[in-house]
Amino acid sequence: MKNLMFSNKSLLKGASDVLVWVSATLFAFILRLDGDITGYESQIVWLIFSLLPLKILLVWSTGSFRQSWRNIGFADLFQVIVMVGMLTIPFIGVIMIGQKAFGIPVSIPFIESILAILGLFALRALTRFFLKYRIPVIHRDSERKRVLIVGAGESGAMVAKEMLKNTEVNLEPVAFVDDDLSKRSQKIMGIPVRGTVFDLPILCRKYFVDEVVIALPSETGDVIRRVVEKCRMAEVDYRIIPGIYDLISGKVTISQLRNVDVEDLLRRKPVTLDTKEIKSYINHKRVLVTGAGGSIGSEIVRQISRFEPEQIILLGRGENSIHTLVREINDKIPSLRYLIRIADVRDRDSLERIFVTDRPEVVFHAAAHKHVPLMEENPSQAILNNVLGTRNLVNLAVEHGISHFVNISTDKAVNPTSVMGASKRISEYIVQWGAAATPDDRVFVSVRFGNVLGSRGSVIPIFKDQIQKGGPITVTHPDMIRYFMTIPEAAQLVIQAAGLGYNGAVYVLDMGEPVNIEQMARDLIRLSGLEPDVDIKIEHSGMRPGEKLYEELLTAEEGTDMTPHEKIFVARKSGFDHELGEKLDAIIDIAKKGDQNDIRKAIYELVPSFTGYKKAELIG
Numbered sequence: 001m002k003n004l005m006f007s008n009k010s011l012l013k014g015a016s017d018v019l020v021w022v023s024a025t026l027f028a029f030i031l032r033l034d035g036d037i038t039g040y041e042s043q044i045v046w047l048i049f050s051l052l053p054l055k056i057l058l059v060w061s062t063g064s065f066r067q068s069w070r071n072i073g074f075a076d077l078f079q080v081i082v083m084v085g086m087l088t089i090p091f092i093g094v095i096m097i098g099q100k101a102f103g104i105p106v107s108i109p110f111i112e113s114i115l116a117i118l119g120l121f122a123l124r125a126l127t128r129f130f131l132k133y134r135i136p137v138i139h140r141d142s143e144r145k146r147v148l149i150v151g152a153g154e155s156g157a158m159v160a161k162e163m164l165k166n167t168e169v170n171l172e173p174v175a176f177v178d179d180d181l182s183k184r185s186q187k188i189m190g191i192p193v194r195g196t197v198f199d200l201p202i203l204c205r206k207y208f209v210d211e212v213v214i215a216l217p218s219e220t221g222d223v224i225r226r227v228v229e230k231c232r233m234a235e236v237d238y239r240i241i242p243g244i245y246d247l248i249s250g251k252v253t254i255s256q257l258r259n260v261d262v263e264d265l266l267r268r269k270p271v272t273l274d275t276k277e278i279k280s281y282i283n284h285k286r287v288l289v290t291g292a293g294g295s296i297g298s299e300i301v302r303q304i305s306r307f308e309p310e311q312i313i314l315l316g317r318g319e320n321s322i323h324t325l326v327r328e329i330n331d332k333i334p335s336l337r338y339l340i341r342i343a344d345v346r347d348r349d350s351l352e353r354i355f356v357t358d359r360p361e362v363v364f365h366a367a368a369h370k371h372v373p374l375m376e377e378n379p380s381q382a383i384l385n386n387v388l389g390t391r392n393l394v395n396l397a398v399e400h401g402i403s404h405f406v407n408i409s410t411d412k413a414v415n416p417t418s419v420m421g422a423s424k425r426i427s428e429y430i431v432q433w434g435a436a437a438t439p440d441d442r443v444f445v446s447v448r449f450g451n452v453l454g455s456r457g458s459v460i461p462i463f464k465d466q467i468q469k470g471g472p473i474t475v476t477h478p479d480m481i482r483y484f485m486t487i488p489e490a491a492q493l494v495i496q497a498a499g500l501g502y503n504g505a506v507y508v509l510d511m512g513e514p515v516n517i518e519q520m521a522r523d524l525i526r527l528s529g530l531e532p533d534v535d536i537k538i539e540h541s542g543m544r545p546g547e548k549l550y551e552e553l554l555t556a557e558e559g560t561d562m563t564p565h566e567k568i569f570v571a572r573k574s575g576f577d578h579e580l581g582e583k584l585d586a587i588i589d590i591a592k593k594g595d596q597n598d599i600r601k602a603i604y605e606l607v608p609s610f611t612g613y614k615k616a617e618l619i620g
Contacts, residue, residue: 014059017123018052018055018056020116020119020120020123021084021120023119024119025048025051025108026044029043029044040103043102043104047108054087058083058087059083062082062083064079064120077121080117080124084116084117087113088109088113092109095109144167145210146174146207146208146209146211147163147172147174147209148173148200148204148207148209148211148213149173149191150197150200150212150213151214151219152176152177152188153178155216155217156215158215160189164189173191175191175192175193175194175209176192177193177195177197197223197230198230200212200230200234211236211237212231213240214227214239216241217242224260224265228265232526238260240260241257259527274496275307277499278495278498281362281403282304282308282495283307284308284309284310285310285362285403286311286362287312287363288363289301289312289313289315290315290363290364290367290389291315291365291366292314292316292366293321296408296487297316297366297367299488299490300364300491302333302491303488303492304495305329305333305336309337309362311337311338311339313341313358314338315341315342315343315345315354317342319342322342326338341354345390346384347392348395356400359400360402362403362498364494364498365390365406365408368385369382369385369420370420372412375420375423376418376419376420376612379419379600380594382420382423383419383599383603384588384591386420386426387423387584387587388588388591390407390426391584391588394434394444397444401442402442403441403443405431406447406494406495407427407428408446409424409427409428409446409447409506410449410450412424413425413428413448414609416607416610417610417612418612422606422612423603426584428446428448430584431444431504432504432506433580433581435504438503440503445497445504445506447506448507448509448571449485459520463524464528467525467528471537472536473521473536473538474539474540474541475517475518475521475538475540475541476517476542477540477542480517482514482515482517485509490509500570506570508568508570509569522538580606583602583605584606
């Protein structure tokens with residue numbers, strides 16, 4: 001049945017080609033004779049039937065009927081020109097030789113060929129239009145979901161175009177809404193812009209909308225929240241296209257539509273990158289990324305791949321996470337050249353072999369233990385991984401002339417109450433030591449930012465798991481607030497900061513407004529289609545060891561200076577102890593012995609603002 005359908009379609013296309021081509025002969029005479037064909041009737045009939053077999057033969061032999069008119073391209077149109085030319089050239093010769101015998105004007109073959117080409121082009125163009133871009137009101141299929149698109153910009157137009165092209169997705173766009181009043185009453189892809197976000201509930205009822213698609217990749221979380229509230233009022237399903245950070249290619253497809261997540265409600269205006277500055281230190285360079293399988297490390301790999309490094313060295317301790325990243329690279333970035341290195345940053349000998357054999361020129365250091373409660377119970381591992389590991393890398397980076405060394409730090413390093421935060425503060429000191437030991441044209445920096453949405457072990461996956469299990473959601477304290485940033489935004493600002501060139505700097509990223517954790521939990525419950533305190537309970541579990549009610553990005557002594565980038569600042573005072581080397585030797589030796597009180601005391605000597613030691617003394 002399928003083959004029969006294909007042959008019927010091909011037969012119809014072939015017959016249409018022949019009909020258009022035959023009609024070109026008649027219209028050639030009409031144009032040549034200014035509409036008066038009296039006296040030429042017999043020549044027209046004779047010529048049409050004489051050329052008909054040749055035209056049928058050429059249509060069949062060139063295979064024009066096999067072309068996909070839905071996806072017609074320049075190569076197909078060129079084939080049409082060749083097909084017409086194969087008849088026109090001998091046709092001209094015959095008419096010129098036998099003009100007196102045939103009584104046909106010599107210009108007829110020229111005119112007929114032009115009309116035939118235009119007609120065959122038009123046939124394909126019109127077919128393509130009606131198959132791919134037909135106005136949706138022409139087709140009313142009860143099985144198709146009626147969709148209202150929020151955002152009549154470029155992304156919204158792409159979404160509508162995809163829906164019209166791919167009828168198998170069963171989505172029918174019926175209207176746009178957009179807060180830009182200049183777009184009111186316009187039509188995009190034949191679909192009208194009917195109002196603003198405020199009008200969404202009324203329009204959903206008026207157009208019997210089944211689903212709303214939010215096509216606002218560059219808008220802030222406040223705007224997305226407002227749209228979601230209107231969708232809930234209208235009691236319709238809603239989905240969203242990814243934010244601009246995730247749309248690296250700039251293209252939107254139906255497959256990218258997903259449910260609105262809490263990350264969308266916290267979205268900020270997109271970061272504007274100075275790509276020239278970034279490319280100057282990454283393009284055609286060998287880049288080492290430690291912790292490459294982690295949330296931040298893997299995103300750094302994705303982002304720097306855009307700047308065409310010569311090679312990326314994927315360093316990680318966990319083979320499974322690196323394996324997952326490699327599969328993604330092979331699937332989505334097949335042109336990226338990479339090396340896989342399974343090693344522990346605490347193992348200096350393994351790291352040195354990598355520096356010698358793979359010769360990295362740029363290092364992004366994202367390998368770290370980061371979970372506060374776990375490191376409170378295992379402080380020796382925080383020191384050995386975050387401090388010793390950073391020291392090994394910085395020493396090797398200095399020895400091997402690394403041009404850019406970027407250490408990923410955290411807001412928990414400021415006035416640290418936890419061992420993890422203090423260990424990251426010490427890692428900042430180590431990077432500053434490395435900066436002082438290198439020439440001025442090299443860049444050793446730390447980048448300090450807050451929590452990253454969706455990273456492994458972060459609060460959102462935990463909340464989602466609790467919702468899936470029916471609750472309750474556990475929040476440590478009703479007043480707890482945190483700074484949040486999406487993974488792509490954090491990675492982009494990290495690679496931008498490294499290009500600013502302030503050797504020894506501790507950069508502080510603009511984290512926006514702090515977010516109340518309990519309010520985030522409530523948003524997440526609502527986005528799951530449930531009601532907080534009704535369907536899902538919220539319980540307060542109490543603060544855990546090492547936690548703060550709020551995080552700081554600067555110490556009391558530090559201030560910030562502006563940088564050329566509006567979302568990146570540099571801490572004014574973040575000096576390190578000049579006896580750092582001896583104290584690092586001491587704390588690492590103590591960590592290897594494993595005594596928790598001794599470790600906390602050694603941390604306090606290096607980081608006087610660390611309060612974990614004082615608390616431990618009081619408890620003791």
